[in-house]
Amino acid sequence: xxxxxxxxxxxxxxxxxxxxxxxxxxxxxxxxxxxxxxxxxxxxxxxxxxxxxxxxxxxxxxxxxxxxxxxxxxxxxxxxxxxxxxxxxxxxxxxxxxxxxxxxxxxxxxxxxxxxxxxxxxxxxxxxxxxxxxxxxxxxxxxxxxxxxxxxxxxxxxxxxxxxxxxxxxxxxxxxxxxxxxxxxxxxxxxxxxxxxxxxxxxxxxxxxxxxxxxxxxxxxxxxxxxxxxxxxxxxxxxxxxxxxxxxxxxxxxxxxxxxxxxxxxxxxxxxxxxxxxxxxxxxxxxxxxxxxxxxxxxxxxxxxxxxxxxxxxxxxxxxxxxxxxxxxxxxxxxxxxxxxxxxxxxxxxxxxxxxxxxxxxxxxxxxxxxxxxxxxxxxxxxxxxxxxxxxxxxxxxxxxxxxxxxxxxxxxxxxxxxxxxxxxxxxxxxxxxxxxxxxxxxxxxxxxxxxxxxxxxxxx
Amino acid sequence: xxxxxxxxxxxxxxxxxxxxxxxxxxxxxxxxxxxxxxxxxxxxxxxxxxxxxxxxxxxxxxxxxxxxxxxxxxxxxxxxxxxxxxxxxxxxxxxxxxxx
Numbered sequence: 001x002x003x004x005x006x007x008x009x010x011x012x013x014x015x016x017x018x019x020x021x022x023x024x025x026x027x028x029x030x031x032x033x034x035x036x037x038x039x040x041x042x043x044x045x046x047x048x049x050x051x052x053x054x055x056x057x058x059x060x061x062x063x064x065x066x067x068x069x070x071x072x073x074x075x076x077x078x079x080x081x082x083x084x085x086x087x088x089x090x091x092x093x094x095x096x097x098x099x100x101x102x103x104x105x106x107x108x109x110x111x112x113x114x115x116x117x118x119x120x121x122x123x124x125x126x127x128x129x130x131x132x133x134x135x136x137x138x139x140x141x142x143x144x145x146x147x148x149x150x151x152x153x154x155x156x157x158x159x160x161x162x163x164x165x166x167x168x169x170x171x172x173x174x175x176x177x178x179x180x181x182x183x184x185x186x187x188x189x190x191x192x193x194x195x196x197x198x199x200x201x202x203x204x205x206x207x208x209x210x211x212x213x214x215x216x217x218x219x220x221x222x223x224x225x226x227x228x229x230x231x232x233x234x235x236x237x238x239x240x241x242x243x244x245x246x247x248x249x250x251x252x253x254x255x256x257x258x259x260x261x262x263x264x265x266x267x268x269x270x271x272x273x274x275x276x277x278x279x280x281x282x283x284x285x286x287x288x289x290x291x292x293x294x295x296x297x298x299x300x301x302x303x304x305x306x307x308x309x310x311x312x313x314x315x316x317x318x319x320x321x322x323x324x325x326x327x328x329x330x331x332x333x334x335x336x337x338x339x340x341x342x343x344x345x346x347x348x349x350x351x352x353x354x355x356x357x358x359x360x361x362x363x364x365x366x367x368x369x370x371x372x373x374x375x376x377x378x379x380x381x382x383x384x385x386x387x388x389x390x391x392x393x394x395x396x397x398x399x400x401x402x403x404x405x406x407x408x409x410x411x412x413x414x415x416x417x418x419x420x421x422x423x424x425x426x427x428x429x430x431x432x433x434x435x436x437x438x439x440x441x442x443x444x445x446x447x448x449x450x451x452x453x454x455x456x457x458x459x460x461x
Numbered sequence: 462x463x464x465x466x467x468x469x470x471x472x473x474x475x476x477x478x479x480x481x482x483x484x485x486x487x488x489x490x491x492x493x494x495x496x497x498x499x500x501x502x503x504x505x506x507x508x509x510x511x512x513x514x515x516x517x518x519x520x521x522x523x524x525x526x527x528x529x530x531x532x533x534x535x536x537x538x539x540x541x542x543x544x545x546x547x548x549x550x551x552x553x554x555x556x557x558x559x560x561x
Contacts, residue, residue: 123523145462230501
């Protein structure tokens with residue numbers, strides 16, 4: 001089967017791009033791993049109760065999902081993209097079967113992931129990301145019972161604290177990791193003060209709500225660790241400890257570049273956001289002519305901006321495929337660009353304020369697990385660099401880090417930061433993994449199914 | 462322990478480690494394991510230590526579980542279906558030869 005546009009990921013960028021592409025007459029397929037549209041930010045939003053403790057910003061995902069549902073887009077939930085071949089051949093896995101699809105143009109809208117926050121004991125049951133606790137509330141209506149502690153930094157940390165308090169699971173403490181110097185750096189004049197005013201008011205309101213709910217906020221906690229035998233029992237730091245049943249970690253979010261790296265698209269290190277991201281033009285066009293990216297996988301800008309970059313990419317796809325002319329594309333793009341400028345104007349403030357500290361990226365303790373899948377410690381990574389491993393891909397061969405089922409998604413940033421630190425180089429110089437097909441583990445059955453599914457197309461993949 | 466919120470009707474009954482638990486439609490299999498009261502969902506193949514879902518967003522693979530007899534499923538990305546059978550995954554998987 002051949003389509004004009006295949007969009008990967010049904011979060012805000014993917015949903016918005018798909019609906020507009022359909023409106024512009026493009027034959028569009030939207031592929032998503034989850035069972036319903038929304039991505040992580042609007043996960044399970046279609047089923048949300050209007051009075052949800054998640055708040056009004058979460059419900060903003062509903063019109064996007066509704067527009068997708070009423071469109072002619074060929075929406076394929078519970079489907080995993082595991083390979084992209086030349087000529088836009090996509091290999092998809094759904095319910096253990098392989099399907100081959102060819103797309104003239106591909107839009108990656110693979111979103112973001114929480115920056116891994118390794119600390120002693122972070123592999124213990126009872127320790128999870130703040131985002132994970134939020135997902136449990138969003139899609140399953142579950143809240144952690146007992147003493148909940150949040151630690152780290154970023155807008156999501158306070159948001160989750162406030163949401164848990166509204167849901168009757170008020171955390172006992174929030175340890176904010178933002179260094180004081182970040183506050184000083186953040187207040188440097190930025191062009192976006194006017195545009196950012198609302199966001200700032202919202203943020204301050206959240207912090208106030210968290211305090212009102214009785215959450216103890218501490219900013220002076222150093223050397224935080226999770227302690228317990230078979231599960232978390234307490235959190236401890238340099239000069240204190242607190243009994244805890246759950247520790248929710250967050251250090252901001254970074255683009256999910258697993259697929260874009262595997263496709264060898266040109267990437268650059270973003271020093272402001274401390275992450276890799278694909279190099280793109282103003283439409284999201286990548287270094288490969290038939291592939292574009294939109295949303296947070298191209299750099300963190302948030303859900304509202306993701307909707308806008310998704311629409312810009314849809315307009316560009318329509319022009320590229322000959323449905324509209326360049327003039328119409330530009331005319332339609334003008335108001336979207338103006339809105340995007342407003343959305344992004346305040347981002348430098350957030351990037352400076354929530355810039356992770358060195359200790360958040362490079363664990364000092366050698367015993368900390370760096371690669372959760374293969375159970376490789378920070379110390380083993382350090383020793384391998386002393387033995388001569390000079391970058392992430394060699395460290396893989398030396399220690400097996402990054403070779404487990406997550407394919408380096410979690411330990412990639414950790415391993416690169418440790419190696420850069422050991423070798424006295426920047427992460428930009430050290431580089432990152434080179435992920436390969438399959439993008440996610442598949443069964444032998446799904447692989448064997450490849451020939452059966454479409455033998456004529458197989459030689460091209 | 463995770464407890465359910467009152468505003469989310471629990472309508473889908475699944476089996477976790479042989480016991481029945483009822484969760485909202487749209488919940489993930491990983492969430493069903495937590496809702497059933499289990500702290501951990503797997504034991505690592507290497508060190509043999511317990512793990513629980515860490516990211517819930519399809520990234521970390523610490524939620525690997527056996528779903529309807531198929532091991533190594535990313536349970537945070539799989540929505541519950543009525544009568545789904547979910548088992549925790551203890552240690553490394555083995556290949557069981559089948560005939561025919």
